[in-house]
Amino acid sequence: MFISLAEEGEGRTGSESSFAKDVVLAGRDANECDIAFDRQQFPMVSRKHGAFHWMNGVWYIEDLGSSYGTFLNGERVSYPRELEPGSVVQFGENGPKIRVISFEPGRKAEPVPAAAPPEPTRNVPAPPPSAWDSAPRVQVSVPPAVAQKPPQAGTALEFVSDSSRPAFQIKSASVWLGRDPSCDVVFDASSATVSRRHAEVRFENGQLLIADNNSFNGTLVNGQRISGVRPLASGDEVQLGSGGPIIRVHAGAAAPPKPPSSPQFRAEDTGQRTMVLKLDPTGGLKGADPAAAELILSKAIPEGGAITVGRGEGCEVRLDGLQISNRHARFSRSGQGIIVEDLGSTNGTFVNGSRTAKQQIVTTDVVQIGSFTLRVDAAGTLGVFDARSKTRIDVMAVSSDAKGRLFAPTARLIDAVSLSIQPNEFVGLLGPSGAGKSTLMEAMCGVRPATEGSVLFNSLDLKSHFHSLKQSIGYVPQDDIIHRELSVYRTLYHVAKLRLSKDASAAEIRKTIDEVLDVTGLADRRDLPVSKLSGGQRKRVSIAVELLTRPSAIFLDEPTSGLDPATEYRIMQLFRQIAESGRTVVMTTHAMENVAMFDKIAVLMLGKLVFFGPPEEALKHFGVATFRELYDKLEEPVEREAADRPTADRSVIAGGVAETWRRKFDSTPIHRQYVEEPLKQIGAVGASRAGKSSRLGMFGSIRQFVTLSRRYIEVLAKDKLNLAVIFLQAPIIALMTFLVMGAEQPRDFVYFILAIVSIWFGTAVAAREIIRERPVYRRERMFNLGIIPYLASKLFVLGLIVSVQCFLLFGPLKFFDVVGLMPMPGELFGIPQLWATLLTGLIGVALGLFVSTIVRTSEMATSLVPLILVPQILFSGIVGVPAGISKVVGLTMPSSWSFDTIKRFSTLDTLEEAGADINGPTKGLGLYKFIETENDKLIEKAERDIENYKRLGPDGIAPGEPDPLGERLKVPEIKKVPSDLSGYITFLHPWMSDVLNQLVLMLMFLILVFSSLIALRLKDLK
Template sequence: MKIVLTGVDTGLADGEQKAFEQAAISIGRDANDCDVIFPNDRFPMVSRHHAAISRETEGWVLTDQNSSYGTFLNGERITRSRLTVGDVMQFGPNGPSMSVVSFEDRPASIPDSVLTNAAAEIRFPDNPQQHAIAIGQTEITFGRDPQSTVPFPANDRIVSRDHAAIVRVANGFVLEDRGSFNGTFLNDQRITAPTPLTHGDKIRFGTGGPTAEFFAPSQRSSFENSLANERIAHLTQNAAEFQNFTGENKTIVARLGQPVGIAKNNVEPQLLMSVAFGEKHELVIGRAPTSDIRLDGLDISSRHARLKLSGGQVSVEDLGSTNGVYMNGAPTTSSPLSPSDSVQIGQFLIKIDVAGTIGVFDTRARMRIDASHLARSVRSRGGRSQLLDDISLTVQPNEFVGIIGPSGSGKTSLIHTLSGASRPEAGNVSVNGRDLYREYASLKHSIGLVPQDDIIHRELTVYRTLLYVAKLRLSRDVSRAEIDRTINEVLDVTGLLPRRDVRVSDLSGGQRKRVSVAVELITRPSLLFLDEPTSGLDPQTEFSMMELFRQIADSGRTVVITTHAAETVRMFDKIAVLMQGRLVYFGTPDGALKAFGAANVLELFGRLESGDNGSLDAAAERYRQAYLASPDFRQYVAEPQSQAPAAVVSGQRTKRTRLGIFGSIRQWATLSRRYFEVLLRDKLNLAILIAEAPIVAFLTLAAVNPKGPRDFIYFMLSIVAIWFGTSIAAREIVSERPIYKRERMVNLGILPYTASKFTVLGLLVAVQCILLFLPLKVADIVLPGTMPGEFFGVPQFWATLLSAAVGLAIGLLISAIVRSSQMATTLVPLVLIPQILLSGIFGVPNNVSRPLSMAVPAAWSYDTMKRFSTLSTLEPEGATPGDATDGRGLYKQVEEENDAILTKARHDLDEYQSKTETKLRKYDDDRNAGLSPPRPDLDEMPAIPNAKKIPNDLSPYVTFLHPWMNEVLNQLVLMLMFGVLAFTTLLVLRIKDIR
């Protein structure tokens, strides 16, 4: 057999390949003994006899020959490792490199099909004490479950309880991952589907996990040297070659050679497979086993996207996926592809070359962060305070990095900037050369962020918390069984499996923080950021939490945390030391102690807090300048930054993927179910909310004057409905702001979120309104006239619901605006008091109160209640012609009737007086004339009628109605107020989102 290599620095022309047929190839600077020679003057990091490539039973093997600076395979230092096509070998840090182009096909005497009935066993080269295990007729399983065929230690959290299995099929063996949390690797390639095995295959259970070797000398095939995931395509192309294989893939595999588009090294994505269209015109990409290109993330839909070939042009089309398709960082539904384009689906990249060959790459476990000249400031009394002052650093893949420093040094600002939660005023952050802020929408599935505040609802159980997170973040077509398996894996990794059905509120502080971590691990991000995750924990819990984070980093993730914990600093691979917003050190923990001349971490913290008893600002600048001149700065910042991946610039800032109508409805339903469950589990608060409505109703009946006008009861109906809505909603958004902000960063839609609040709170307030209205209406039936209303009070109940809805909108707007629950509680009275003062309960609005009342929902609601009562008014304002008062109001009616009575009485008296005086004058005249007239017969004095009085029972009346209002207009205005308030709430959330 022969091996074909190409090298960047071996003297070969660019892209030139060289074949070696000997069984052993020596590499080094010795011109006499080495087959591959690196000049001494150019490559001092290469030893004389640095490494060797040899042909062994299991294939071609790279071995380090005790070199001074080490041998690296795909970025990881090795002593001995099997080679596969596409591997990159590097000799010493920053030394020359070569890559494997291909191997010679095996001798023609070996059949093309997989040899059958071969004895096979699993060996454990890294654990000599472990005996080889023969593979029987069915399967062998691997995991931490004691019932597994190959059980791993219970404390080896990188391995899942049921991690993987080797299954014997008719003509060979396949390796399948059982949905493990950290994945299963075949020859350092993560498998995405059941994959055929061949002799010498190296199996790894999770990144950095234990390994095993498939040993079956007669079990060889024509795909022996192909990438693991390409074997699926090879075999499923010919059903006769591998019977009982479940795949139905018909994809044709491209000729193996240089990886398509992206060089394979420790930072660049891992090449999973190389495929071509062959005779097909489209390739379906998705999670389903029948997909042409199968990807295994649960954030990927079963039929996620497809590649189409038409007229020599390849295009990508989104098939209505949950989490979208991104081309060059921007969401797309359909776009043509060129060799310079990259398509991202979940944490996978897809590229094509000029020949139309498609490369599928896995970015998991290969995420690098480069921060350059970050600066951020805030306003303060003295001007502006610098939170971040020109900070640059590089976090390599799979590193565990701590950010330490005194309080106020900028730790939270830095981790929020690195994670994309906030943007700096200057500088930039890139992830594998991609602008984090511009392309955040396409990178968000690779990022997990655990803020200081809990991002969980304490009323739910641990399982229900993760279930709702999974429903919100994973693909909508993921089955409940897949979700449950993922949740159990995450609980197992975080050590919460025994607490699965315990309410979060009943957990300890450390366990609650583990739940927050579990929330982020649901989507299996490659980058995990944690802000003060051990704050407030006891030393033992703090240590166990740090062990968990160390384990997560070891499982193939990049973990960055802020911490004050001095005792656990040595667990980090690197630490970033901040002081006064400046980076005063970045490197190893031991290097930090040496740089500051501190004997231990506590002494280091003491110096950072005291500033050597001088100005903290001056001390911070002095420390920074010393670090910038140090070798550690060159090693850990300057050199990595100079070697950072070339920036990939997309033409525009990435927009969020639109949820669409069905996606929004699905998210609304999930959020509503979760919120409803949260409210139901808080039984005491729910009981108080339910009980307060009938209590208010009975108190209202007790306080109302049975013979007084009905204003008070309608006023209470109106104002209490608004109060119910406002008070119940005023803290709902602000109280769960950490949860909202984190879910918003992932895929939460503002409209579904707000709609879920209106839905659930609306139902609860509706129940309150029913319990408020019913006692009052029952009282009206028992004691007629208590609360009159037409059509059995149905219109008044509708007005009550409408008033409560407006109150609900007011409350949610308050909650969206304020920064704390305390502020929301303070604002509620300031909103409700004007409702009382300007509603009209104190009389007819006049002067300035009249236009002000038109802006108050209670005025319109109160007027609506009174109008639907059909009662007459006491005042003339709003009196209806044809009613009992003839449109004058009782007071005016009585006044006018009394005026009429008085006028008539005065007229009668005047007439009586005139007649009497006439008679008396005639009598006097007759007597003066000497006559003897009889005494005049005087008429009876007219009776003076009593004035009409205001009746003692005014219950058939209300005081007044607003003359500029009416039943229809009132309802329209209340609906308009609700719409404007709801829209303003959405607008406020959107503005805060942009800021």
């Protein structure tokens, strides 16, 4: 195919340009568009404005969501319009015009529906593997090896939600549905629930079938979400995402009969990975609440055999979702019963809320894999239930207490709150500051479990099943849970690597991210750093992070706080859209401007539920005209009673008023309709217990460590100026040390610099690294983040940085030694000293990370660094041989052990007797003591000579005889301390040694790392 185009202007036609490709993009982006316009000359042209695309032998022009529109022969284009030679396309009002000169002729195509913008690439990529090739076959039994025939005449798709759109006649064996221009049935950008290539309708073996293409919002047939391939019959209604466009099937004469609609099925094998659906007269799979979950497929486990569950092609039961591994679990059956075995999956297999490696199960057990619930019946049939679009949340008498400081009494933050949130509802938690909104939300999503009461997700207790349910829960706290240094795409990419299955391919991850960006409206911001986004856009990124795992319930804590009214409205529209796409959305807010967008609201006052129901009912209940008056209405009795009783405790008055409001609500029909009646369906709930925490295992920990390290390196690398300052510190300090270090002074100071500065390097660079990303850590920890790989990634990356700093410090100092400018002796060219410096730097990193785990703010961490370093200086031994209490305290200081180690590796003798080498030139006395001892020997000898002379006396010498003491009575030459002491150090600790010092330093490193792990774990328990 090809098309020839020419720019039209001022009554003339410019030179022609020919394109031999499916899609020709036009816009301002010269890197992406085939036809690029100058931004200054044509400001009305968008970055990607429009596209000429070829489909079914016909060329079309479509608008790509531009700001100023695309016009064909003067008429604005709202859906793809067919082109003819001579057609004139204008990009924006008063914008540039393109004339179609000629194109490859083709057959007349069926009318093409509205389309959305194509992928941001210059060419439309080849279609991905068919959903047919990757979906589990669930079909009515048909004879094998039937030759494929085209669909019967009259087989068509009717657009129920868009009656103005003509029906699509199915004339080929495969029809793709989606927003991508390459699809056969194309939906425009306003159909936000539709993925780019959403689903495939196929005519195979004489029957019409549909397969979901792992779409973001799923595909529903007659209101039930499908997983894999589903037969279609005339009259079936296909919905592309909950709340999305609906298509009615009109099948020809050869269409198969409509399959049973009852959720109770049994399965019989008709071939590999093929099942025949039949009604189960015994109702064997009655585990799940039909209102909450639906049986999407079942499979008989053969006696003495096994079936595999996973995402891969070789599995007998295939489930969609990138949280599910290719080979996730195996169900085997023997005479002893049915055993479920996890096959090394990334996110685990859970039985009754606890992660398991291998376990025997019975009919009452609930097995959870990703967002799917699996059960077995007495006949050995495995049923798979799907509640992704039907998540119900029941809160039953939930209370939360907060311990007071010291002897302060316990405070009740929320008090016996009960409510029921139905599937796909958008619910707001309202109330003034201190009402308990965030506390209730944290109890509902498991961040801080309630002290009393129960929270149920589709009748599963959250506390008991938290580790399996958390994969289906999205939580966006008030603080951003993203690294602002990264681009939007890279932020999502690293989260996907952490949360999705380890065997998810790069293409699958890219597709998921693209769809999330489309849903959140961030597709045109994908390559921008998060730091350059507006507040509303940053919040959208936080939401996109949670949507990656396609949660069935999303909790948002004050997501619109600090946003302007227009941005707040757009964010609320996004939440409304997410709820309509098949998710239950709960958010806290104190803003009242957009309350009407909620399906229901829960109003709290001092932890008590004073209303739950539709927003319009709240106005009637409280007797106010607008939601802005609601809080004032709640506080009126408090103000009135406080004025009447000025000496009374205001908090006591407010508590009494809140209790009055609650009792009033409890007695209303609204309470019975929206709280009592729904909770009666649940019945009594037994005491909940915490499920066993899931473990990553060795390989899972290694995978997380690699991902976290890569992300951390990328985050740090974005701030190049800060890295430059960090690495320039070391050579500057080395130069200053050279300037102040005298050539004839003892070498202690230069070794002290190596020890103390390496500790400072590590502590300073690490002290804020955990506390500053505390919101990110908490959210990832809630999902599946392991403490050990998280801390190990920090140690590894920061250890690399500090190691480079130590090299840059040691290198120049050694250079000055080699060229003779400043002696710094060391054995083996100083390599052992460098090792000691590196080890000390790592201890500094561990010390800094420990500080970062125990403080509450980054400012506190910064303030603690000097308090840590000053004792390291004072008790290092630089001021002299320690004694008394300073000796004891010095034993706890890494600097003391490091300083002594570096000095020992210098092989220099000491000035003081402490630590002197007995085999050295001073014979274990130290220079000062050695000289003193030598001089004492000379003096003692002189004294003996004098005494001998006195004994001889003047008469003892014959005349003319030589004086036998004459030579010996000369004044001896006294030894002096040399002026050049560069060959000495002051002292070494007698109780230390080369090997012991290194062992102690490594032990200190391990103790600090272990202490950090404990501190992080204790914060999890708070």
